[in-house]
Amino acid sequence: KILLNVSGIHAIAPATQFKLDSFEGMESQILSFAKSFLKEGNTFALSIKVVGHNQFSSKSLEIRLGASVMNAIPGLKVKLKQPEKEILMEVRQRDFFVYTSQKKGLGGLPLGVEGAVAFFFSGKKEELLAAFLLMHRGCNIYPVVSKITPGLEKHLQALIPFNDFRQFALTKKKNISSLIEERNLKAVATADSDRKSVV
Numbered sequence: 001k002i003l004l005n006v007s008g009i010h011a012i013a014p015a016t017q018f019k020l021d022s023f024e025g026m027e028s029q030i031l032s033f034a035k036s037f038l039k040e041g042n043t044f045a046l047s048i049k050v051v052g053h054n055q056f057s058s059k060s061l062e063i064r065l066g067a068s069v070m071n072a073i074p075g076l077k078v079k080l081k082q083p084e085k086e087i088l089m090e091v092r093q094r095d096f097f098v099y100t101s102q103k104k105g106l107g108g109l110p111l112g113v114e115g116a117v118a119f120f121f122s123g124k125k126e127e128l129l130a131a132f133l134l135m136h137r138g139c140n141i142y143p144v145v146s147k148i149t150p151g152l153e154k155h156l157q158a159l160i161p162f163n164d165f166r167q168f169a170l171t172k173k174k175n176i177s178s179l180i181e182e183r184n185l186k187a188v189a190t191a192d193s194d195r196k197s198v199v
Contacts, residue, residue: 004103005161007136008110013088013102020096023056027068033098034069034087043079044069048089056091065089109138111164115186116140118171118179123155130191135162142183143170 003012018029038044046066050058069087070076090097117139119131131141141163145152148170156168171179179185 004105007106007108009105010107011102011105013099015097015099018096020094030065031072038073038085040075042085043077043083044085045080045083046087050091053091053093108136112140114138116183118142118144118185118188120144120190123152127191128158132162143168144173144176145170146173
């Protein structure tokens with residue numbers, strides 16, 4: 001639940017890891033997994049991604065392992081679109097992972113990869129969206145306010161789950177020069193589209 005709010009994570013899939021020593025060993029593990037997961041009459045699909053392995057291709061593994069699963073469990077039907085059950089695999093050089101579902105993550109870029117940005121907050125709702133979009137594109141946000149108040153601190157609480165659950169340290173506008181120097185800020189941003197300039 002926490003990781004689903006972290007920028008830069010495309011998806012999360014709880015998986016079982018197996019050692020890869022041969023095709024026969026892989027086949028044995030997949031058959032064991034399939035027998036515990038699939039039942040006679042199920043429609044199923046086997047989706048495989050091969051990463052950096054010269055011995056196997058995704059398509060050849062899908063054909064060979066899919067045939068083995070169908071021979072081992074009578075009555076199965078292949079259905080590539082919207083099957084009742086799906087087995088997903090990722091095969092690497094020395095191991096492979098098997099999972100049955102994944103949850104879409106927040107995506108975007110990891111926090112900090114695009115540098116640090118000062119952001120002016122005054123308590124407006126649109127500030128939260130604008131700041132979130134900058135964070136989603138990899139910017140660390142440093143809030144700048146005219147006056148530090150409990151209301152503004154509460155206003156920023158909505159962004160904390162997307163800030164790797166780190167609290168924000170508010171900086172008064174009069175101290176922004178020091179903040180720029182200390183944090184090596186790359187930009188200063190505001191949610192006010194009609195603002196001509198910022199101090």
